[in-house]
Amino acid sequence: AQTVTQSQPEMSVQEAETVTLSCTYDTSESDYYLFWYKQPPSRQMILVIRQEAYKQQNATENRFSVNFQKAAKSFSLKISDSQLGDAAMYFCAYNNAGNMLTFGGGTRLMVKP
Amino acid sequence: NAGVTQTPKFQVLKTGQSMTLQCAQDMNHEYMSWYRQDPGMGLRLIHYSVGAGITDQGEVPNGYNVSRSTTEDFPLRLLSAAPSQTSVYFCASREGPKNIQYFGAGTRLSVL
Numbered sequence: 001a002q003t004v005t006q007s008q009p010e011m012s013v014q015e016a017e018t019v020t021l022s023c024t025y026d027t028s029e030s031d032y033y034l035f036w037y038k039q040p041p042s043r044q045m046i047l048v049i050r051q052e053a054y055k056q057q058n059a060t061e062n063r064f065s066v067n068f069q070k071a072a073k074s075f076s077l078k079i080s081d082s083q084l085g086d087a088a089m090y091f092c093a094y095n096n097a098g099n100m101l102t103f104g105g106g107t108r109l110m111v112k113p
Numbered sequence: 114n115a116g117v118t119q120t121p122k123f124q125v126l127k128t129g130q131s132m133t134l135q136c137a138q139d140m141n142h143e144y145m146s147w148y149r150q151d152p153g154m155g156l157r158l159i160h161y162s163v164g165a166g167i168t169d170q171g172e173v174p175n176g177y178n179v180s181r182s183t184t185e186d187f188p189l190r191l192l193s194a195a196p197s198q199t200s201v202y203f204c205a206s207r208e209g210p211k212n213i214q215y216f217g218a219g220t221r222l223s224v225l
Contacts, residue, residue, distance in 0.1 A: 033212050045216035091155050103155025
Protein backbone atom coordinates (compact mmCIF):
# COMPACT_ATOMS: atom_id res chain seq x y z
CA ALA A 1 0.00 0.00 0.00
CA GLN A 2 1.12 3.51 -0.73
CA THR A 3 2.01 5.78 2.16
CA VAL A 4 2.49 9.54 2.28
CA THR A 5 4.53 11.18 5.03
CA GLN A 6 4.62 14.82 6.01
CA SER A 7 7.32 15.14 8.64
CA GLN A 8 6.55 18.73 9.70
CA PRO A 9 3.41 18.96 11.85
CA GLU A 10 3.77 22.76 12.01
CA MET A 11 5.66 25.41 10.11
CA SER A 12 5.87 29.15 10.56
CA VAL A 13 6.82 31.84 8.06
CA GLN A 14 7.04 35.61 8.09
CA GLU A 15 4.75 37.43 5.72
CA ALA A 16 6.45 38.00 2.32
CA GLU A 17 9.05 35.30 3.02
CA THR A 18 9.39 31.87 1.42
CA VAL A 19 8.59 28.54 3.06
CA THR A 20 8.97 24.93 1.94
CA LEU A 21 6.73 22.10 3.10
CA SER A 22 8.09 18.55 2.84
CA CYS A 23 6.41 15.40 1.63
CA THR A 24 7.72 11.91 0.92
CA TYR A 25 5.83 8.94 -0.41
CA ASP A 26 6.31 5.26 -0.91
CA THR A 27 5.21 3.48 -4.07
CA SER A 28 6.32 0.81 -6.51
CA GLU A 29 4.38 2.40 -9.37
CA SER A 30 6.03 4.39 -12.14
CA ASP A 31 2.97 6.34 -13.28
CA TYR A 32 1.10 8.35 -10.68
CA TYR A 33 -0.08 11.81 -9.65
CA LEU A 34 0.86 13.98 -6.69
CA PHE A 35 -1.15 16.84 -5.23
CA TRP A 36 -0.99 19.52 -2.60
CA TYR A 37 -4.31 20.52 -1.03
CA LYS A 38 -4.91 23.50 1.25
CA GLN A 39 -7.48 23.32 4.04
CA PRO A 40 -8.23 26.69 5.68
CA PRO A 41 -10.34 26.96 8.87
CA SER A 42 -13.45 26.82 6.69
CA ARG A 43 -12.62 23.08 6.19
CA GLN A 44 -12.86 23.34 2.40
CA MET A 45 -10.25 21.23 0.59
CA ILE A 46 -8.69 23.42 -2.10
CA LEU A 47 -6.35 22.07 -4.77
CA VAL A 48 -3.10 24.05 -4.77
CA ILE A 49 -0.98 22.23 -7.32
CA ARG A 50 -0.76 18.96 -9.24
CA GLN A 51 2.20 16.98 -10.62
CA GLU A 52 2.20 14.09 -13.06
CA ALA A 53 5.03 11.66 -12.33
CA TYR A 54 6.00 11.18 -15.96
CA LYS A 55 6.69 14.89 -16.34
CA GLN A 56 10.19 15.91 -15.27
CA GLN A 57 9.32 19.60 -15.17
CA ASN A 58 8.23 20.85 -11.77
CA ALA A 59 4.69 22.23 -11.63
CA THR A 60 4.16 25.92 -10.86
CA GLU A 61 1.01 27.86 -10.02
CA ASN A 62 1.69 31.54 -9.38
CA ARG A 63 3.44 31.74 -5.96
CA PHE A 64 3.31 27.98 -5.48
CA SER A 65 5.84 25.59 -6.93
CA VAL A 66 6.99 22.05 -6.26
CA ASN A 67 10.32 20.27 -6.16
CA PHE A 68 9.56 16.80 -7.48
CA GLN A 69 12.36 14.28 -6.99
CA LYS A 70 11.05 11.01 -8.42
CA ALA A 71 14.01 8.84 -7.51
CA ALA A 72 13.98 10.12 -3.95
CA LYS A 73 10.15 9.92 -3.82
CA SER A 74 10.02 13.47 -2.56
CA PHE A 75 7.46 16.16 -3.39
CA SER A 76 7.95 19.44 -1.54
CA LEU A 77 5.83 22.58 -1.86
CA LYS A 78 7.43 26.03 -1.96
CA ILE A 79 5.31 29.07 -1.19
CA SER A 80 6.92 32.36 -2.22
CA ASP A 81 5.94 35.82 -0.97
CA SER A 82 3.81 34.28 1.79
CA GLN A 83 0.52 36.00 2.54
CA LEU A 84 -1.71 35.94 5.61
CA GLY A 85 -4.30 34.07 3.56
CA ASP A 86 -1.85 31.20 3.06
CA ALA A 87 -2.27 30.19 6.70
CA ALA A 88 -3.94 26.76 6.65
CA MET A 89 -3.39 23.01 6.87
CA TYR A 90 -1.58 21.67 3.83
CA PHE A 91 -1.98 18.06 2.75
CA CYS A 92 0.19 16.15 0.32
CA ALA A 93 -1.68 13.42 -1.57
CA TYR A 94 -0.82 10.56 -3.91
CA ASN A 95 -2.89 8.84 -6.58
CA ASN A 96 -1.75 5.94 -8.72
CA ALA A 97 -4.27 6.77 -11.45
CA GLY A 98 -6.61 4.37 -9.70
CA ASN A 99 -9.46 4.99 -7.33
CA MET A 100 -7.77 5.99 -4.09
CA LEU A 101 -6.26 9.30 -3.07
CA THR A 102 -3.83 8.70 -0.19
CA PHE A 103 -3.18 11.68 2.09
CA GLY A 104 -0.35 12.58 4.39
CA GLY A 105 -1.05 13.71 7.94
CA GLY A 106 -0.83 17.40 7.10
CA THR A 107 1.32 20.42 7.98
CA ARG A 108 -0.14 23.43 9.74
CA LEU A 109 1.29 26.62 8.25
CA MET A 110 1.23 29.79 10.31
CA VAL A 111 1.99 33.15 8.69
CA LYS A 112 3.28 35.92 10.94
CA PRO A 113 2.52 39.54 10.02
CA ASN B 114 -21.22 26.97 -10.40
CA ALA B 115 -22.16 24.65 -7.52
CA GLY B 116 -19.53 21.88 -7.91
CA VAL B 117 -19.92 19.32 -5.10
CA THR B 118 -22.69 20.00 -2.60
CA GLN B 119 -22.95 18.23 0.76
CA THR B 120 -25.81 18.35 3.24
CA PRO B 121 -26.09 18.77 6.13
CA LYS B 122 -23.08 20.83 7.27
CA PHE B 123 -23.45 19.72 10.89
CA GLN B 124 -25.22 16.79 12.54
CA VAL B 125 -25.43 15.37 16.04
CA LEU B 126 -26.62 11.79 16.47
CA LYS B 127 -27.17 9.47 19.38
CA THR B 128 -25.52 6.06 19.38
CA GLY B 129 -27.59 3.63 17.33
CA GLN B 130 -29.37 6.22 15.23
CA SER B 131 -29.22 6.09 11.45
CA MET B 132 -28.82 8.88 8.96
CA THR B 133 -27.83 9.65 5.40
CA LEU B 134 -25.27 12.21 4.34
CA GLN B 135 -26.16 13.67 0.97
CA CYS B 136 -23.75 14.48 -1.84
CA ALA B 137 -24.52 15.88 -5.27
CA GLN B 138 -22.29 17.10 -8.10
CA ASP B 139 -23.19 18.99 -11.24
CA MET B 140 -19.99 18.42 -13.22
CA ASN B 141 -21.08 15.13 -14.83
CA HIS B 142 -18.15 13.28 -13.25
CA GLU B 143 -18.34 9.50 -13.31
CA TYR B 144 -16.14 8.99 -10.25
CA MET B 145 -17.33 9.98 -6.78
CA SER B 146 -16.04 9.13 -3.34
CA TRP B 147 -16.50 9.60 0.39
CA TYR B 148 -13.69 10.35 2.86
CA ARG B 149 -13.54 10.86 6.59
CA GLN B 150 -11.12 13.17 8.37
CA ASP B 151 -10.31 12.57 12.02
CA PRO B 152 -8.58 15.20 14.18
CA GLY B 153 -4.95 15.76 13.22
CA MET B 154 -5.11 13.36 10.30
CA GLY B 155 -5.45 13.39 6.56
CA LEU B 156 -8.51 12.10 4.74
CA ARG B 157 -9.19 8.37 4.45
CA LEU B 158 -11.32 6.78 1.74
CA ILE B 159 -14.56 5.12 2.89
CA HIS B 160 -16.34 4.13 -0.35
CA TYR B 161 -16.17 5.15 -3.98
CA SER B 162 -18.14 4.79 -7.21
CA VAL B 163 -16.90 4.73 -10.79
CA GLY B 164 -20.35 5.26 -12.25
CA ALA B 165 -24.08 4.79 -11.70
CA GLY B 166 -24.78 1.36 -10.26
CA ILE B 167 -21.13 0.65 -9.39
CA THR B 168 -19.66 1.07 -5.91
CA ASP B 169 -16.69 -0.36 -4.05
CA GLN B 170 -15.01 -0.21 -0.65
CA GLY B 171 -12.14 2.02 0.27
CA GLU B 172 -9.77 1.94 3.20
CA VAL B 173 -12.29 2.30 6.08
CA PRO B 174 -15.71 1.00 4.85
CA ASN B 175 -17.06 -0.66 8.02
CA GLY B 176 -20.27 0.87 9.35
CA TYR B 177 -21.13 2.69 6.12
CA ASN B 178 -23.26 1.89 3.07
CA VAL B 179 -23.43 3.65 -0.28
CA SER B 180 -25.42 3.43 -3.49
CA ARG B 181 -25.24 5.26 -6.81
CA SER B 182 -28.51 5.41 -8.72
CA THR B 183 -27.64 8.52 -10.74
CA THR B 184 -24.44 10.17 -11.95
CA GLU B 185 -25.20 13.24 -9.84
CA ASP B 186 -25.89 11.75 -6.40
CA PHE B 187 -23.83 9.59 -4.05
CA PRO B 188 -25.35 9.33 -0.54
CA LEU B 189 -23.52 7.83 2.44
CA ARG B 190 -25.58 5.93 4.99
CA LEU B 191 -24.78 5.22 8.61
CA LEU B 192 -27.08 2.38 9.66
CA SER B 193 -26.30 2.40 13.40
CA ALA B 194 -24.10 5.30 14.42
CA ALA B 195 -21.24 4.71 16.85
CA PRO B 196 -19.04 7.26 18.70
CA SER B 197 -16.09 6.07 16.59
CA GLN B 198 -17.86 7.57 13.57
CA THR B 199 -17.53 11.08 14.98
CA SER B 200 -15.59 12.80 12.24
CA VAL B 201 -15.72 15.25 9.38
CA TYR B 202 -16.98 13.67 6.16
CA PHE B 203 -16.04 14.84 2.69
CA CYS B 204 -17.56 13.91 -0.61
CA ALA B 205 -15.52 14.32 -3.79
CA SER B 206 -15.92 13.89 -7.52
CA ARG B 207 -13.09 13.39 -9.96
CA GLU B 208 -12.38 14.94 -13.31
CA GLY B 209 -11.16 12.03 -15.41
CA PRO B 210 -8.56 13.41 -17.84
CA LYS B 211 -6.69 15.50 -15.29
CA ASN B 212 -7.36 13.11 -12.39
CA ILE B 213 -8.28 16.03 -10.11
CA GLN B 214 -10.69 15.50 -7.22
CA TYR B 215 -13.04 18.29 -6.22
CA PHE B 216 -14.30 18.25 -2.66
CA GLY B 217 -17.50 19.36 -1.00
CA ALA B 218 -17.45 21.62 2.06
CA GLY B 219 -17.70 18.71 4.48
CA THR B 220 -20.16 17.49 7.11
CA ARG B 221 -19.17 17.59 10.77
CA LEU B 222 -20.81 14.62 12.50
CA SER B 223 -20.85 14.03 16.23
CA VAL B 224 -22.14 10.75 17.68
CA LEU B 225 -22.91 10.88 21.40
